[in-house]
Amino acid sequence: MIEIHELHKEYAGAEKPYLALRGMSFTIKRGEFCAIMGPSGCGKSTLLNILGLLDHPSSGDYRLEGVSCAELGDAERTRLRREKIGFVFQSFNLLPRLSALDNVCLPMVYADVARAPRRERAAELLERVGLSSKAAQSPLQLSGGERQRVGIARALANRPALLLADEPTGNLDSRTSGEVLELFESLSKDGMTLLLVTHDPVVAKRAHRVLHVQDGLIAGPEGPR
Amino acid sequence: MRIGEAARTGFLEILCHKMRSFLSFSSVAFGVAAILYTFAQVNHTYEGVQKKTALSGPGRMEIHQKYSRKQNNLHGLSRGLTLGDAEAIRKNMPELYMVAPTRSGYGNFNYGAFKTDLGLRGITLEWTKRDWAYTLRGRFINQQDIDQAARVCVVTEPGGWSDENKRPSWWGRWYNDVDDFKSFIKRTDLLGRTVRVNNQLLTVVGILQEPPIDKDPRGGWGSSQGGELTVPITTLQRYFSSDSGDRYVPESINNISVDTGSEKIFLAAKHRIENLLDSRHRGEKDFEIEDLQEEIEKKLQVMRKNAIAVLSIGLVAILSGGIGIMNVTLATIFSRIREIGIRRALGATRFDILVQFVIEAMLLGTCGGVAGIGLGLAGLRYLVEDGTEKIQSLHWWHFPATLAISAAVGFLFSLYPAHTAARLDPVEALRYE
Numbered sequence: 315m316i317e318i319h320e321l322h323k324e325y326a327g328a329e330k331p332y333l334a335l336r337g338m339s340f341t342i343k344r345g346e347f348c349a350i351m352g353p354s355g356c357g358k359s360t361l362l363n364i365l366g367l368l369d370h371p372s373s374g375d376y377r378l379e380g381v382s383c384a385e386l387g388d389a390e391r392t393r394l395r396r397e398k399i400g401f402v403f404q405s406f407n408l409l410p411r412l413s414a415l416d417n418v419c420l421p422m423v424y425a426d427v428a429r430a431p432r433r434e435r436a437a438e439l440l441e442r443v444g445l446s447s448k449a450a451q452s453p454l455q456l457s458g459g460e461r462q463r464v465g466i467a468r469a470l471a472n473r474p475a476l477l478l479a480d481e482p483t484g485n486l487d488s489r490t491s492g493e494v495l496e497l498f499e500s501l502s503k504d505g506m507t508l509l510l511v512t513h514d515p516v517v518a519k520r521a522h523r524v525l526h527v528q529d530g531l532i533a534g535p536e537g538p539r
Numbered sequence: 540m541r542i543g544e545a546a547r548t549g550f551l552e553i554l555c556h557k558m559r560s561f562l563s564f565s566s567v568a569f570g571v572a573a574i575l576y577t578f579a580q581v582n583h584t585y586e587g588v589q590k591k592t593a594l595s596g597p598g599r600m601e602i603h604q605k606y607s608r609k610q611n612n613l614h615g616l617s618r619g620l621t622l623g624d625a626e627a628i629r630k631n632m633p634e635l636y637m638v639a640p641t642r643s644g645y646g647n648f649n650y651g652a653f654k655t656d657l658g659l660r661g662i663t664l665e666w667t668k669r670d671w672a673y674t675l676r677g678r679f680i681n682q683q684d685i686d687q688a689a690r691v692c693v694v695t696e697p698g699g700w701s702d703e704n705k706r707p708s709w710w711g712r713w714y715n716d717v718d719d720f721k722s723f724i725k726r727t728d729l730l731g732r733t734v735r736v737n738n739q740l741l742t743v744v745g746i747l748q749e750p751p752i753d754k755d756p757r758g759g760w761g762s763s764q765g766g767e768l769t770v771p772i773t774t775l776q777r778y779f780s781s782d783s784g785d786r787y788v789p790e791s792i793n794n795i796s797v798d799t800g801s802e803k804i805f806l807a808a809k810h811r812i813e814n815l816l817d818s819r820h821r822g823e824k825d826f827e828i829e830d831l832q833e834e835i836e837k838k839l840q841v842m843r844k845n846a847i848a849v850l851s852i853g854l855v856a857i858l859s860g861g862i863g864i865m866n867v868t869l870a871t872i873f874s875r876i877r878e879i880g881i882r883r884a885l886g887a888t889r890f891d892i893l894v895q896f897v898i899e900a901m902l903l904g905t906c907g908g909v910a911g912i913g914l915g916l917a918g919l920r921y922l923v924e925d926g927t928e929k930i931q932s933l934h935w936w937h938f939p940a941t942l943a944i945s946a947a948v949g950f951l952f953s954l955y956p957a958h959t960a961a962r963l964d965p966v967e968a969l970r971y972e
Binding site for chain 1 (some may be wrong): 541543544551555877880882883887888889891966969
């Protein structure tokens with residue numbers, strides 16, 4: 315599913331370029347539920363941005379379902395992102411002016427899904443995350459856990475092959491984060507490939523596999539447990 | 540469809556920032572109002588000219604008698620403009636639609652205890668062919684009256700203003716305020732009565748009611764002043780000629796109004812008349828031919844200049860409105876950088892982002908256009924003389940045209956900011972607080 319080989323990413327620093335990733339390599343198989351852990355500033359977010367095709371590596375190769383993505387242009391990366399990748403954010407990143415339902419619809423708007431099937435699918439997804447009763451509400455009226463569930467429903471809208479989550483429970487209390495994690499587990503059971511960045515060992519425990527990132531490299535025990 | 544969604548989002552954004560949106564579209568609104576005003580003004584004038592041309596004829600010229608002989612270095616070989624001249628023109632050029640000689644004079648009007656000085660106008664029947672904007676009571680002068688120099692007259696009743704209480708301007712009040720004859724004729728029905736003018740008795744056979752001054756289709760360019768009493772030209776010559784002038788010609792007239800009936804033969808007819816009169820006047824240039832078409836053309840030219848001035852003010856206002864829209868679009872983008880990042884992460888292309896902001900700006904522009912049309916119509920209705928008529932002379936397509944202009948302004952001025960938004964790096968945008 316995901317193959318990464320010798321991935322480098324450097325940012326222009328004040329004096330010398332700052333290396334965020336220094337030759338990272340790993341593989342993630344289809345249907346895997348994988349957690350990425352590591353201290354702040356170790357390159358987790360950079361990795362996630364590259365995996366999510368929001369950013370491109372300075373060197374190295376990234377293959378998503380066999381397609382080499384390192385050299386793709388913006389339009390192609392946007393298309394792949396739209397079709398194959400769903401994002402779940404720490405701070406939910408819902409658009410406050412739109413209702414929960416319209417937020418879930420948003421990725422399908424950009425995928426040119428017609429209005430009726432779009433709303434139907436969004437309603438289904440909201441039902442799946444247990445929020446059908448709040449479809450018409452603004453995200454501002456929802457609790458944190460509910461917001462994140464809307465966020466997950468939105469990420470699933472275009473039936474992505476890969477779900478990327480950046481600290482999805484970072485802003486939630488333990489009870490609601492439990493709910494969200496259960497949702498992730500059920501998705502994983504359905505065969506979704508999940509990649510989850512977290513600080514929380516409790517969260518990481520739920521994953522099939524944990525990647526420890528340190529100083530831009532994969533460190534420590536790796537592989538399925 | 541994505542455009543529909545973008546429009547919906549844009550509409551929400553405009554509603555959520557009412558003040559900001561209002562400020563940015565108001566100058567577009569002023570520009571649109573100015574442009575609409577120009578359209579209305581130009582069309583109204585144009586219609587007025589058309590009406591006037593229809594009434595006064597397509598090929599009008601006025602032949603005037605020139606009076607100061609010495610100044611023009613004339614030797615008195617010519618008898619001046621006479622009824623014979625008019626008859627000669629008529630006889631030589633039967634294709635002309637109208638050859639109307641008039642002779643004017645003043646008379647001391649006397650009826651009962653009422654006395655005043657009035658303008659007299661002597662005419663032939665040709666006079667009725669053009670510029671007839673009157674309502675007639677009784678009968679008009681007929682050929683028999685003219686042949687016999689009958690002692691009959693037709694009284695012209697001034698039209699005043701259509702709304703006497705709401706006179707449009709100070710000058711109207713000034714030249715129309717104290718009019719003895721007007722109030723006299725309002726009180727007294729002269730039809731069928733005998734009046735005394737310069738100690739001659741004339742029978743009033745008809746009353747000509749003039750249209751109100753502000754509704755007069757002759758538009759003030761016609762010769763509606765003077766001539767409160769219309770008499771057969773022969774009557775005027777026989778009974779009202781003053782013999783105290785420096786030279787007395789019994790059959791002299793002041794003016795011949797000619798309408799060729801079509802523009803095509805106008806210049807040729809003018810030449811022929813000039814030659815004919817030259818030979819009849821033994822080469823003395825004691826007449827002049829005034830081309831009414833030229834007059835109208837001059838007025839139209841002034842009008843066009845004014846229209847261009849107002850139009851350019853409107854354009855400047857719209858341009859500054861465009862800059863306002865640009866500013867607001869930049870501000871909007873700045874406050875929604877994170878949203879741009881989110882949308883990009885969810886699969887929006889750069890083009891999607893561009894379209895979204897452009898459409899929002901076009902909506903703003905169109906709102907400005909709608910407001911401007913409202914403003915323009917209200918301004919025309921309440922601030923401008925003859926506003927309702929001017930509104931009526933607008934064509935339906937002026938409204939979509941002004942809307943299109945304002946939407947186009949939104950489009951043009953949002954391209955650059957929207958382009959900036961589309962170029963944002965999604966990672967940076969997502970991280971933006």
